[in-house]
Amino acid sequence: MTTMSTATDETAPKLPRPPLGARPIVELTGVTAGYRGQSALDGISLALPGGCMVAVVGPNGSGKSTLLKLLLGLVVPWSGMVEVFGQTPRATRRRVGYVPQTGAGDWSFPVTVGEVVMMGRYGRLGLFSRPGRLDRMAVAAALEQVGMAEHMDEQVGELSGGQRQRVFLARALAQQPELLLLDEPLVGVDAVTEQDVYGLLAGLRDRGVTVLFTTHDLSTLADHFDLAVFLNRRVVAFGRPEDVVTEEHLRTAYGPRMSLVQIGGRFFAVDTGAHHD
């Protein structure tokens, strides 16, 4: 597994711009969606090219998770159109991997790490069929990739929060998806693993997988992502990370307290109104 660091960023291969006119992998047109009569996203339009790593940023409640759920068909739009690979989200679920924001799953349930990761293969297997050698290999490889191979037979309920996140990531990897939706997958994950995960995702991206990744870590966006979407119930900005995370956009979305501070050549988004002690 490669470990990315800021020092090698300048030389890290950047994805060539997708050819003009290439069909987008993900397309939303005038989509409004929400829960129980309250809208969470208001008429957003977005087209994402294939084979790139896209960050989704925005304040709490800005609709990031809702966007991912729309792409899985877990949330149905009130109006507008959602297309994934040119089809409805429900029709393409098997090609889409998903790591939900923490809290999914019944932690008291007796299930091992290996069994959870195997669930990533179920969509592929279809009803009635049993996992075979290929599936077991994919599970082992996915666990290896997230550094959880030795925990294979442990109960998921007995893992730490960060380890659970890694298991969920492994489940999405075992699915071998063409589109990977990650909802704050690095919450509770240590710094070394975080770098490993970014390296891993960059590797997938280079093999043509499209990665959509929600995060609150604005300072490292430019290090890891090709594109960024700034959400605040609408699309505030969309483009290269350095053009998206700007003072102006931050203030629009977070209010006047948010500012960009430059330290050692890197930008950090900070709350200039808060007291730190």
Next chain:
Amino acid sequence: MTAFGQLLLEPFQLAFMQRALAATVLVGLVCAVVGAFVVWKGLSFIGDALAHASFAGVAAAYVLGQSIYLGAAVAAVATALSITFLSRRARLSVDTVIGVLFAFAFSLGIVIMSRVRNYTGDLFGFIFGNVLGIGSSDLVVIAISGSVIVGVVLLLYKELFFVAFDPVMAEASGLPVAALQYSLLVLLGATVVVAMQAIGIILVVAMLVTPAATASMVTRRFHRIMLLGGALSTVASVAGLYLSYYANVPSGAAIVLVSTAMFLATLLVTNLGSRPRAAAAAAGVGLTAAEF
């Protein structure tokens, strides 16, 4: 032949005891397989409710001269459906709706029964179990429906397992989650009906819960909970029938007593090994056993 061997063989030289043994073992196996889900998805209350509700179906079928099993199955499935439907509509917790429906259906059964003149024997057999009165045709019904239930669980095993652990991810993977959850309830209803005559409506929940709970203290692999639960059920059935034969106690109650004894013994043994995890699991499921 030793005297002891004679004691062991004697009961099962009788045809009705052979049928009783076959019936309780079959019922025990089906209950253990479905019981793993009951224990880990907290379905024991709904299982108990379906058992009691099926009594209304039994009574109605008796009055109308229809098949008792058909009546019970219709009542159990209708109750399972109503529980899901009403809890969504009324925005009440599932537990509350179960509490309302379960008492209603059982009362309905009692009212229907009170209109029948000579109801005594047969119908009480369903409430307390009457495994010694099981005929060959009953045994055929139990064997066929039991195989269908276990067969469906095996066919849908990985999907039911996924949905039980994480329904949101199961949905995101494209599994028909609502249909699977509904299937599990129907399987539970069917199991209750299959177990009804052998073990009795009141004690069915013990067959569903106790062996699977005991197995859960020993292993944390879901399929092993089913297998071990099945083995424990079989032991309880055989030992319970001996107890019933020699101590002259009702067979359903005898089987449940043996099953609970194994539960308590396992609780003791796993706690002596001072494994806090097993103790916690035992505390969680102990409540159900304490009801008896």
